[in-house]
Amino acid sequence: MTSRTDLLSALSGIVGERYVLTTAEDTAPYATDWKRSTTGVPACVVRPASTAQVAAIVRLCGDSGISIVPQGGNTGLAAGAIPDTTGGQVVLSLNRMQTIRSLDPIGMTVEVEAGAILQTVREKAATMDRMLPIAIAAEGSATVGGVIATNAGGLNVLRYGMTRDITLGLEVVLADGSVSDGLRHLRKDNAGYDWKHWFIGSEGTLGIVTAAVLRLVSVPRHSVTALLSVSSLEAAISLFGHAQQEIGEALSAFELISANSLDLVSRHAHLKPPITTGDWFILLEGASSLSGLRDAAEGVLAGGFENGWVIDGVVAESEAQARQLWALREHVTEAEARNGPSLKHDISVSLSHLREFLDDAEAALVDAAPGARLNIFGHLGDGNLHYNVLFRPDHDQKAINRIVHDAVVKHGGSISAEHGLGQYRVDEWLRLAPESDLRLASTLKTALDPSGLLNPGKILPFSLPHTKAI
Ligand code: FAD
Numbered sequence: 061m062t063s064r065t066d067l068l069s070a071l072s073g074i075v076g077e078r079y080v081l082t083t084a085e086d087t088a089p090y091a092t093d094w095k096r097s098t099t100g101v102p103a104c105v106v107r108p109a110s111t112a113q114v115a116a117i118v119r120l121c122g123d124s125g126i127s128i129v130p131q132g133g134n135t136g137l138a139a140g141a142i143p144d145t146t147g148g149q150v151v152l153s154l155n156r157m158q159t160i161r162s163l164d165p166i167g168m169t170v171e172v173e174a175g176a177i178l179q180t181v182r183e184k185a186a187t188m189d190r191m192l193p194i195a196i197a198a199e200g201s202a203t204v205g206g207v208i209a210t211n212a213g214g215l216n217v218l219r220y221g222m223t224r225d226i227t228l229g230l231e232v233v234l235a236d237g238s239v240s241d242g243l244r245h246l247r248k249d250n251a252g253y254d255w256k257h258w259f260i261g262s263e264g265t266l267g268i269v270t271a272a273v274l275r276l277v278s279v280p281r282h283s284v285t286a287l288l289s290v291s292s293l294e295a296a297i298s299l300f301g302h303a304q305q306e307i308g309e310a311l312s313a314f315e316l317i318s319a320n321s322l323d324l325v326s327r328h329a330h331l332k333p334p335i336t337t338g339d340w341f342i343l344l345e346g347a348s349s350l351s352g353l354r355d356a357a358e359g360v361l362a363g364g365f366e367n368g369w370v371i372d373g374v375v376a377e378s379e380a381q382a383r384q385l386w387a388l389r390e391h392v393t394e395a396e397a398r399n400g401p402s403l404k405h406d407i408s409v410s411l412s413h414l415r416e417f418l419d420d421a422e423a424a425l426v427d428a429a430p431g432a433r434l435n436i437f438g439h440l441g442d443g444n445l446h447y448n449v450l451f452r453p454d455h456d457q458k459a460i461n462r463i464v465h466d467a468v469v470k471h472g473g474s475i476s477a478e479h480g481l482g483q484y485r486v487d488e489w490l491r492l493a494p495e496s497d498l499r500l501a502s503t504l505k506t507a508l509d510p511s512g513l514l515n516p517g518k519i520l521p522f523s524l525p526h527t528k529a530i
């Protein structure tokens with residue numbers, strides 16, 4: 061086993077001494093997750109500047125029997141980028157690898173290093189009248205490598221799909237330190253296995269993403285944004301069908317916000333909604349290069365009133381007003397965090413079973429966690445809700461998780477729609493996943509990372525020899 065001094069000196073030899081962080085003060089920002097609910101103890105944080113340096117670090121750690129936790133912007137909501145508390149894991153931060161290698165407005169692609177900040181890439185694409193269609197409220201810190209490793213969803217999945225649908229090519233450092241170069245800029249490529257998909261959503265457990273080619277779209281010339289309050293969840297779902305009919309493929313967001321969520325935003329982010337009556341609110345967006353969206357949105361509103369689905373509504377009159385409406389939605393996560401502890405559930409259920417899921421979960425929670433408040437919001441158009449429980453200290457958190465996830469599984473849903481399993485949902489996934497899913501996951505992990513070097517304890521609960529303090 062390598063001594064700590066030997067390890068630090070060898071890492072310094074690869075990246076330079078100033079890029080190996082060792083003191084508690086320097087490593088602190090990398091050791092606690094965004095939500096501040098999980099803190100690990102890294103052996104050190106290493107910050108490579110190139111793919112070759114990443115590969116050398118992986119080889120060194122492999123030879124020394126030390127595991128690696130890849131980290132991007134550390135905005136993940138499942139603590140996947142946080143090391144364990146043994147002091148035996150190296151955090152490998154990609155935050156020095158931010159180069160945008162090329163942007164092709166004709167081929168509609170961008171090739172970028174993994175540590176590039178999502179917002180920076182989006183802004184760069186916008187200068188060429190192109191859009192990178194991955195929209196999340198954490199875009200100012202989240203990285204390209206992180207969104208790929210989590211297969212992030214977000215606010216425009218309805219129109220453009222998940223990160224998986226936007227990723228054309230990857231460069232990955234494998235567990236043996238070799239580099240797989242798949243930085244292809246192609247829409248169509250059926251030559252052999254499409255291996256990039258093994259790494260998208262693998263949360264750093266199968267390889268380290270060092271660069272990617274992402275698909276761009278043209279910037280929609282017209283958009284319309286509306287906030288509506290609806291009479292019930294069923295009304296919201298009916299309205300969604302109506303909006304799809306009226307706005308068609310230009311419907312780019314159909315987000316649900318509960319009155320409780322708006323209350324949190326109002327109390328902790330001091331943002332007030334222009335309409336307040338009702339228990340459920342919908343933020344709807346249409347975006348297109350063709351005009352006529354405003355008429356279509358007003359048609360949705362009129363049909364909504366006629367059918368008794370909509371109680372009240374406002375269509376943004378300007379870009380500035382649209383941004384204000386979006387701010388209400390985008391501040392829910394931060395407001396919830398400021399409010400105090402919460403148990404996040406990132407679930408998806410088919411829209412046709414969503415009502416039954418909510419009824420079952422709520423009925424069971426009333427008994428198991430009396431007095432708990434719910435903060436429900438999310439991407440209704442994708443059947444993805446953030447069903448978050450603002451629990452009290454006397455509530456049994458494990459029981460709450462089980463109740464919500466049992467109801468999800470009962471109605472054919474997923475316990476992780478977009479945030480991943482990280483370390484928070486490993487036990488629940490093991491408890492609830494079909495045996496064949498677990499067997500395939502284990503086969504893939506064993507094939508690509510036989511010594512369990514990469515992010516052990518995330519997704520799969522491998523206990524490894526590498527997690528002793530050094
Ligand atoms: P990190 O948090 O650093 O890492 C996340 C995981 O990816 C970890 O398992 C880590 O080990 C792994 N990883 C990171 N970089 C690499 C790499 N280069 N190679 C291999 N593995 C790597 N998520 C959504 O899906 N939709 C949303 O709408 C959304 N909104 C959010 C809003 C807020 C306010 C916040 C705080 C978070 C939100 N998230 C959302 C969650 C989060 O932003 C995403 O999961 C994002 O993709 C994480 O990117 P990151 O760079 O911060 O990754």
Ligand code: MLT
Binds near residue numbers: 393438
């Ligand atoms: C969102 O939809 O706002 C994000 O996924 C963040 C969250 O779940 O809190």
Ligand code: ZN
Binds near residue numbers: 438
């Ligand atoms: Zn979300």
